[in-house]
Structures are given as structure tokens and as C-alpha cells.
Amino acid sequence: MSDDRPLLPPRPSDEPELPGSGRTNPAAFVLPPLPEPGPAPITVNNPDLVVNHADKIINETRKHDILDGATLHRHRIKQELIVREGGWAETWRQALDPEGVRPRQHVLIIVAPRSFGSTTLALHLLARHTDEDSDIVKLDADWNTPKVGRLPAEERHAYQLDLKDPDRDRVSADFLTMLESHAQLLEKLGSYLVLNVAKDLWGDHYVSVQSGIHVVHLNEPPPAQSVVEARLRAREAPGLIPYLESADKSKASLTGLDAVEAVRTADSIVLTWQEYERLTGSSFPMAVASSWSALEAGLAARITSALSDWRDKLDTLFGETAPMHSGKDASLPLEDRCLLLALAVHQSASMPEVAKAARDLQERINAGASGFASTTSAAFAGRGLRRRLVDVGAGVGTHDEVAFDQPGYGRAVLTYVWDNYEVMRDPLLKWLASGDSGSGGEAGKHVVDAIAALTLRHGNVDHLVRLGSPTHRAKKELLSALLVQAVQDEHIGRQAWGLLYTWASVKENAAAVVATCREVLNAPDVTSSRARMAMVRLRRAANSGHESSRNEVLNAFEEQAQSPAGVTRLITEVRAWQQSGRPRGSGTAAFLALMAVPAITTPWLLSDELPSEVDVKRALQEMLGDITTAPDTIDRLTAWIKQSADDPASYARVRDGLLPVLRGQKIFKAAMSLMQALEHVTVDKDRTAANDYWDRLVDPRVRTVIQLNRTPA
Numbered sequence: 001m002s003d004d005r006p007l008l009p010p011r012p013s014d015e016p017e018l019p020g021s022g023r024t025n026p027a028a029f030v031l032p033p034l035p036e037p038g039p040a041p042i043t044v045n046n047p048d049l050v051v052n053h054a055d056k057i058i059n060e061t062r063k064h065d066i067l068d069g070a071t072l073h074r075h076r077i078k079q080e081l082i083v084r085e086g087g088w089a090e091t092w093r094q095a096l097d098p099e100g101v102r103p104r105q106h107v108l109i110i111v112a113p114r115s116f117g118s119t120t121l122a123l124h125l126l127a128r129h130t131d132e133d134s135d136i137v138k139l140d141a142d143w144n145t146p147k148v149g150r151l152p153a154e155e156r157h158a159y160q161l162d163l164k165d166p167d168r169d170r171v172s173a174d175f176l177t178m179l180e181s182h183a184q185l186l187e188k189l190g191s192y193l194v195l196n197v198a199k200d201l202w203g204d205h206y207v208s209v210q211s212g213i214h215v216v217h218l219n220e221p222p223p224a225q226s227v228v229e230a231r232l233r234a235r236e237a238p239g240l241i242p243y244l245e246s247a248d249k250s251k252a253s254l255t256g257l258d259a260v261e262a263v264r265t266a267d268s269i270v271l272t273w274q275e276y277e278r279l280t281g282s283s284f285p286m287a288v289a290s291s292w293s294a295l296e297a298g299l300a301a302r303i304t305s306a307l308s309d310w311r312d313k314l315d316t317l318f319g320e321t322a323p324m325h326s327g328k329d330a331s332l333p334l335e336d337r338c339l340l341l342a343l344a345v346h347q348s349a350s351m352p353e354v355a356k357a358a359r360d361l362q363e364r365i366n367a368g369a370s371g372f373a374s375t376t377s378a379a380f381a382g383r384g385l386r387r388r389l390v391d392v393g394a395g396v397g398t399h400d401e402v403a404f405d406q407p408g409y410g411r412a413v414l415t416y417v418w419d420n421y422e423v424m425r426d427p428l429l430k431w432l433a434s435g436d437s438g439s440g441g442e443a444g445k446h447v448v449d450a451i452a453a454l455t456l457r458h459g460n461v462d463h464l465v466r467l468g469s470p471t472h473r474a475k476k477e478l479l480s481a482l483l484v485q486a487v488q489d490e491h492i493g494r495q496a497w498g499l500l501y502t503w504a505s506v507k508e509n510a511a512a513v514v515a516t517c518r519e520v521l522n523a524p525d526v527t528s529s530r531a532r533m534a535m536v537r538l539r540r541a542a543n544s545g546h547e548s549s550r551n552e553v554l555n556a557f558e559e560q561a562q563s564p565a566g567v568t569r570l571i572t573e574v575r576a577w578q579q580s581g582r583p584r585g586s587g588t589a590a591f592l593a594l595m596a597v598p599a600i601t602t603p604w605l606l607s608d609e610l611p612s613e614v615d616v617k618r619a620l621q622e623m624l625g626d627i628t629t630a631p632d633t634i635d636r637l638t639a640w641i642k643q644s645a646d647d648p649a650s651y652a653r654v655r656d657g658l659l660p661v662l663r664g665q666k667i668f669k670a671a672m673s674l675m676q677a678l679e680h681v682t683v684d685k686d687r688t689a690a691n692d693y694w695d696r697l698v699d700p701r702v703r704t705v706i707q708l709n710r711t712p713a
Helices: 047-065 074-079 087-095 118-129 173-189 224-234 238-246 259-280 297-307 311-317 334-346 351-365 376-381 385-391 407-420 422-434 445-455 462-467 476-488 493-503 507-522 528-542 547-560 564-580 584-594 616-624 630-644 648-662 665-677 689-697
Strands: 069-072 107-112 135-139 157-163 192-198 213-217 348-350 401-403
Touching: 069 074, 069 528, 074 118, 087 107, 087 118, 087 213, 107 118, 107 173, 118 135, 118 157, 118 192, 173 192, 173 213, 224 238, 224 259, 238 259, 238 297, 259 297, 311 407, 334 351, 334 385, 334 407, 334 445, 348 351, 351 385, 351 401, 351 422, 407 422, 407 445, 422 445, 422 462, 445 462, 445 476, 462 476, 462 493, 476 493, 476 507, 493 507, 493 528, 507 528, 507 547, 528 547, 528 564, 528 584, 547 564, 547 584, 564 584, 564 616, 584 616, 584 630, 616 630, 616 648, 616 665, 630 648, 630 665, 648 665, 648 689, 665 689
Parallel strands: 107 192, 107 213, 135 157, 157 192
Antiparallel strands: 069 135, 348 401
């Protein structure tokens, strides 16, 4: 039966009938078909105008499927300090035309090893050598394989795109062939495109000079010393540069660092300075350069230590285990190695907490082995915990508070163990992910940073996959915090988004996916491209068929309903559900969230602000007629009516908007449930909303059969 039929049996309409006898003859509204006219002659007065107009129509048509990204501020890019020395200077020169004014071609490909800073080079090149009125857009490669048809082409734009995902960004000969015609289009539009391709994804492709594409190779990173100094100036700490220059070169070397490692080194120097100020209670202004005589000896020593990779010391500490512990220069026994790792992760904590974390790690290492590494008697006969903590580099206060104030050393310890003991990676991951490392069962910042530094170290998501597997299942909060870092990482961000897409339909991992997407969407600087990718994964989780996943997504959508940008995303989701026939899980969740958009009296979905493409009546009827969505829909309709009950005009508008929705046999049960929920909602002195809806919906002939509690609230 049709959903437009009233509750049993049909009652006469409250609206007056059209004048005339009984019913109006439908044939009276049928117009005779108009004769089809022949094709009209076409006169073209300005062919160039027509062609240009056609090009614009084509470009507009393809916009819905092209790559998107963040528009960057040109002047901010120019304000960032960069180092154009050595190989960088040569690559920069080769990328420009002979006059050094514009990029040599409208499509420029920069091939470079990972972490050499080629993305930074590309953005600065576009900022300095394209027209001031051109928009600079950093694109996100949201595709499964490179396709020229998905590259944007708008007038006066400068695009930059990274191709670094080994599974989705590998460049093919066909792609380069199609890219030639795209280069011609960009030239007509006065736009440019720079592709930064990882060297291992490029192969030995040949691109002719006539193709409109120019290829340059970046074969070395900028000098690390210069990068560190530039980074210190950018961090408004040029006063630290003399400390860098005074560092003992025999212990601290910047040789061989790539661009990413050099930036991390500069940040480590700033962190060392801030930590030293905290420990000494002193202030050392670094906004201006200091004279050599003003250098603080203690800070200079710490910066030298921060610049060291500690490999010689760690080679000794992790060398062959000595029969007896004979001092700080001897190799550490197993229990002390675990203690050092616990300190490296947690930095500062109470002695019992650090001792427990170390003990838990040792137990994981010895899982499956016969017997424990040290018996109680052997442990009691050895050094005490305080002595052991001091020997591995920590300080112990009078209240048994442990301070491991060498964050750079801690990171070096973790990296050393990770790189040199492959067999330790599995127990180390399990220990960090379990909360036994000292995070108190929560995704503490130190633990997240430690896991991120290790799992993202080699530029792939293999270890993230392990953390989401049944054997390593990390807690949702920890895994989500780690994934947020991963999707923002320049080198594995695309792979991380792909992993989220796969996990979205897995019941055990969906909660972490939803939590990650919520963090991304709620970030104040979220780009339209990242927001779209997050919404795609939320949609996949909602459509997976798992009730828990749908509820998680609904909570995420309700957060989005609190901001104008989020409302726009939800409208897009509802429109896609109603117009394209997509699975209804995500669409209904988005509509439920829109039902909770803040409003004073009249619900937003019934207001004049609602876009016309959202069919509210159809959505409500479908959701009230479905046993899975009816309860949530009834709850929100009840909230609507309660909200408007004190304003007669708003109440009448809500009621008149809902009455056509509630008439229909398929939603009879839902309508009855709604009226029962309205029994205590008063709309005037002696009537309830339940009575009002009852009188308007139910035919008088069946009111004696079906009773409704008319007791006023």
C-alpha cells in the first residue's frame, strides 16, 4: 500500500474540494502533446567564444571527480626560510626558463629520493616564479592509480602534487603520454603543475623536449648545517646558532643528514634549550644571536649531546652482556636494558611506575621461554633500583620521582634497539600498544610519539597494520592517535588513508577509523580534500552493516552538525543517498544528525534555510518505516515538537509539516509510538501534543477501537 494513505480507515481530507461535481476529472489537466519542432538553424558569429565556452563547460563537468587540495598563502611560503645551496641550487636553476623568470614548462616533474625536501623546493619555486594572482594549491592524490583525467585545470593556478605511495602513485608511460595534452591545456589557462615523484616510483621514463613536460632530478639534500640554522631562525631562536657552531665536532656531526633529519635535529636543539630552562629555572633569551662569551656552558654541553647519535655509547651499553655489571661503561644486562627502554618512552615518572613498565617488557620478551630471567634471590643480591636508574642515565629525586631529562637520548635508544634488534620489534610493539609501557591504559603523548617514531620510520604502514591485527590489537584511543599522525605524515599519509579505507569495513577496527576521522574533521585547519577522504571512510563504516559502527558514525555526524562546514558535508551525504541510490546507512545517519542541527524553535530541516535538494518528507517516511532507524527518528521528532511547544506558530509549522509524513499504513506503528512519546508534551492548558496529533491523524470511526491516554501532563 502507498505510504501516502492515512491511518485506518481513510478519513475525509480537511482541505475543501475544488468546485464542481464530486471529483475533478484528471483528463482536464492533460495537455495535448506539442508537435516536435525540427532542428533550428545554428548561426555562429564568434567561433572562438563558443570554443572557450565549451571548454569551460567541460571543465565544470569534470570538477566533481578531480583531485582537491589546500590553497596555500603565497606570502607565507615566501616568508619561510629555505636553503638553496649545492644540488638544490642546481635543480632550481634547471627547473626555470633560461631567463630564470618562469618554470621551464607548464608541467614540471621533480624526481628525488624521499626526505630530500623536494616538496618544499616545489612550493617555493611556484611561490616565487608564478604570477602573484595565481592560486597555489597543494593537491592530495586521492586515487588508486595516477590518472590525468583527475588532474585539475583552472585558470591561473599553480598546482603541486606528491607521488610517493608505492601502491597507488607509480608513474606509467601511458600516464606521461596523456600528461602531454594536459600540459597544453595548462598553458592555455596560464597555469602550472609540479609533480614530486619519489625516485623509486619513476623508473627510467623518457620524456621528449617537445612534450611540454620538463623533468629535473634532485640528487642530494641541502646542506644539513644550513638547514638547521634556517630552521632555528624560523623557530625564532637564532641565539642557538652559536651553540650549534661551538658544539664539539668530534661528538656531534651533521654530516649525512637529509632534509627531514636536519629539521628534526633543529627541533631537538630547541627542545633541549627549553628543557634546560625548565631544569635550571633560568631564562636564556634566544631571539637574538649571542656572543661567544655569553654562551652557557651547561646548555652548550647539552646541545652537543643532543646533536650526537650516541651510537658509540649505545654500542657499549648494548654490546655482549658481561658476567658482572662493573660500571656505566659496561654492557647492560637484560633487566637494565628494559629499564632504559621504559625511561626512553616515559621520560619521567615514579620509581614504582618505571619499574613496573620495565618488568612488563621483560616478561613479554621472555614469553614462552623456560623460566624467568632473574629469580628473586638473584635480583635482591644485585643493585637496587635507584642505582640501576642512575647507571642508565636518569636522575632520582627525594620523593622517588624519576627524571630522564634527555629526550634526544631517549629517542636514540628506541631507534637503536628498533634498528639493531629486529627480533625485538614484535614484543616492543605489543608492550607499547598494551599500555604496560606506563601510559596508564591511555594513549599518553610519550607512548604515541614513541610508536610513531618507530612505526613511521621506514616510510610504510606495515607496522600500523600489525597494530590493528588480532595479535597486536591496540586500544582504540592509542591506535587513533597514531593514525592521526600517520595521515598527516608527508611520506606515508596516502598509505595511511588507504589503510583506513580497508579497516572501515572491519568491525574490530572501525571504531579506531571513526575516531581518527573525527579528529581530522574537527581540526580547525582541515582541508577540503582531507575532509572528503574522512567522510568517505565514515560512509564506508556506516554502510558496513555493523550496528556498533553505525552508532559510532552517527556520533561523529552529530558533531559535524554543530558547524556550518559540517552541515554542508552532511547535506552532501544525504543528497548522495537520495539521488544516487547508495546504501542507506550513511545517508540515514547523516539525516539523523541534521535533525539535531541547533535551532531556537523551528527545526532547521523545516526552516526556509534548508536547501531544496533535500527531500525531508521522503527521508522521514523511509526512516520511520524501517525498524532499524524508526526509534532514533521518533526520538528526534519528539525533541522537535517539545522544542516548539511553547511557541504556537512554530508548533503549528512543525505539526503541519509532519502530518503528511505520518499518514500512511507503512508507518502506522511508528506514528503510534510517536504519539505515545508526546503524551506529556503540553501545547495549551488542557491539551497534549499526543491528543492534537491523534485527533488529526486517526479516523473517528476507529478511535473507540484504539485508545490513547488523554491525561494532560
